[in-house]
Amino acid sequence: MRWMKFEARWASAAMEGFVSGRGAAFAPHPGEVDFVHALLVMGAASAPLARLGLRLAVWLAALSPLLLDGRLRLLSSVAPEQRGALLARLLVHRSFLLRELALYLKLATSLALFSVATLRERSHYLRALPASPPAPAARALPLVPSVEG
Amino acid sequence: MAQLTLEDAADFVIVGTGAGGATAARVLAEAGYSLVLLEEGPLLTREERPAELLDAMALAVRDFGSQTTSGPTPMPLLQGRLVGGSTAINSGIIWRLPEDVREEWTRDHGLGWLVEREALTRIFEQLELELEVAPTSDEVLGNNGHKMRQACEALGLPGKPITRNARRCQGRARCLQGCPLEARQSMDVSYIPRAVAHGARLHPLCRATRVLRARGRAVGVEGEVLDPRTRRRRGRFQVMARRGVIVAAGAIHTPVLLASSGVGGPVGDYFQAHPGCAVVGRFAEPITMGFGATQGYEVPQRERGFKLESLSLPPEMLAARLPGAGHAWQQRLAELDHYAQWATQVRMQAHGRVRRSWLGSPVVQYEPLAADLAKVQTAVALLCRMMFAAGATEVFPGLGGLPEALTTVEQVRLLEQAPLKRQDVHLLASHLFGTARAGANHRTSVVDARLECHDVPGLYVMDASALPTNLGVNPQHTIMATVWRAAEALAERSARPPVA
Incomplete structure (x- = not known):
């Protein structure tokens, strides 16, 4: 799945928009997350219709100021604290299609965010994890006379 | 090549x-x-x-x-x-x-x-x-499962630990990515x-x-x-x-x-399928879904056409499931250890068809019936009540047309006031x-x-x-x-x- 340069910029801006706003302990640092990489991985592994959906989701988010408020602006040119509000409105939009596309982009954002070890740590997902015994030795897997070569 | x-x-x-x-x-x-x-x-x-x-x-x-x-x-x-x-x-459920x-x-x-x-x-x-089948032990039930048990005890529901093919489970909560210990058979x-x-x-x-x-x-x-x-x-x-x-x-x-x-x-x-959806609850105390059997506790409700299960999510899925965007979402992401998730699988009556497209790929035509959606609605409402019974401070039913977060058990009635529409629920099927x-x-x-x-x-x-x-x-x-x-x-x- 190829993304045009402007689409990659739109995608980054939209996905950053989900975590925009200052002051939260979780906030990713600039450059800490490679959002476009997550889109590329998802796109490469997804069904053709889902790839189209991913692209539509990026366009939808980028054009959300126009779609929701009639403002001739892109999401990336809106103040960071307002981006999250626009995306939140898309997530509860009355149209099933728009809601689903926005949720799809939010899922891509989550996958990108939690690919980063420091952000997993800042989420405290594993805080208070009981100590577990070490993993037992891996059992020998079958020798696979496969299609190598 | x-x-x-x-x-x-x-x-x-x-x-x-x-x-x-x-x-x-x-x-x-x-x-x-x-x-x-x-x-x-x-x-x-x-x-x-x-x-x-x-x-x-x-x-x-x-x-x-x-x-x-x-x-x-x-x-x-x-x-x-x-x-x-x-x-x-x-999750190796048997x-x-x-x-x-x-x-x-x-x-x-x-x-x-x-x-x-x-x-x-x-x-x-x-x-x-x-295949080393055994009920999930208390040691690896995890707080997500323990909370569901607490809800069952409070509401008199017939819950039980899930029987799985994972007797040597150590509760790494990674069934969905593939067991890192090869404990699940x-x-x-x-x-x-x-x-x-x-x-x-x-x-x-x-x-x-x-x-x-x-x-x-x-x-x-x-x-x-x-x-x-x-x-x-x-x-x-x-x-x-x-x-x-x-x-x-x-x-x-x-x-x-x-x-x-x-x-x-x-x-x-x-x-046919068992489509389902899930309800997330926020608790004041840590739940830490990262520890415990991915699915450790269940509430069979066959006579009503559904089954409820604890379902611990990896952080990526949990994050996407939490409502909102921007600052409010970030606040939630900073405390992912406070959430529990329970799901329902519904035995739907609907039949569908699988066809081969001209490209050779499958096309699946399938739509739940009104009776099926009624079961989903009943199951989601019950899950919300269970969350509150277990002490949740906020519950996210995940249904369109409703508040994203319920804060009192009385609000669960909002869910039951009108028939659930297909476009208001995120269904997913794996059976x-x-x-x-x-x-x-x-x-x-x-x-x-x-x-x-x-x-x-x-x-x-x-x-x-x-x-x-x-x-x-x-x-x-x-x-x-x-x-x-x-x-x-x-x-x-x-x-x-x-x-x-």
Whole structure:
């Protein structure tokens, strides 16, 4: 799945928009997350219709100021604290299609965010994890006379 | 790159290495037959299983979870695509075939031999012994499961620890990415290695496209060898079968392969599923879904048409499930250890169809009925009440047209005031059935009680496609038991092979 340069910029801006706003302990640092990489991985592994959906989701988010408020602006040119509000409105939009596309982009954002070890740590997902015994030795897997070569 | 050509031959060729294909391999290999196992996905060793969901899904889940039903409200249909099939990425939940379903299949579908009570009991016991089946222990139930138990005690519901094929579970909560300890006895760590140890040859990254026939009988399989990195076609294979071809590619891809091979009858009809959705609750105290059995506690409600289960999510999925965006969402992401999630699986009455598109890919037409949505609504409302009973401070029902967060149990009534609309609920299905169903009647079934195709001698369907209806419980154990029964009979009636 190829993304045009402007689409990659739109995608980054939209996905950053989900975590925009200052002051939260979780906030990713600039450059800490490679959002476009997550889109590329998802796109490469997804069904053709889902790839189209991913692209539509990026366009939808980028054009959300126009779609929701009639403002001739892109999401990336809106103040960071307002981006999250626009995306939140898309997530509860009355149209099933728009809601689903926005949720799809939010899922891509989550996958990108939690690919980063420091952000997993800042989420405290594993805080208070009981100590577990070490993993037992891996059992020998079958020798696979496969299609190598 | 040079085109790769693979040729092989064996007594039986098995397409698919999930619960059905691997069980057939287990039985036939140990009966002394030579086998070739074909799997579209890769073989992932323990070391190759990523903890991060982005990479784990790209490697192991068909189409990254984007395989859906068609129509205006698509429903994701989750299936594993790797050696072990969906058993490699599920929670290993074990339920024997419910007696009412067994009676229905005997009475209405002529499957008395396949599901004969004593035979199935013997097979279930053998499977449970070999696959280390046991109820989830308190030590690895995790707070997500403990909270569900607390809710059941408060509301008088019949909850119980889930029985799984994971007696040595240490509660790493990574079933959905593939158990990092190989404690869960998915097919890739149990029956596939066992069959290989008995001489079966496993070919991953081989996508079957057609069953070959000679004089009307199934004699082999041909298809494409896939590149491990790009999954694009890298060559072709042809595997000949001296005694039979067993198709076990799952309820979506089995009918497509049968249709591509010219098999007639109601191929792809009678599709059924257990769609479901989930409710998330926030608790003042830490829950830490990162520890405990991914699914450790359940509340069977078969008489009402659904089942409730604790379902711990990896952080990626949990984050996407929490409401909002921007600052509010970030605040929630900074305390992911405070959330619990419980899901419902609904035994829907709706039937759908799986067809092969002109591109060769499956098209799944399926829409829940109003009665099915009513069950979803009842189940979600009950889950919300349970969350509050367990002490949740906020509950996220995940339904459109409702507040994103409920803060009092009285608000649950909002959920019950009007019928639930399809577009207001995010449904997802992973238990799929019936697209090459077994039965005595040639017009309404594709295979007979011994799972052999009515139309094509030597062609067998041994997966959830052959189950004539959905079950209302997790299907893995029933798939394995019915396949075991049919494979045992197949081994018995095929001429005994010479000992190598």
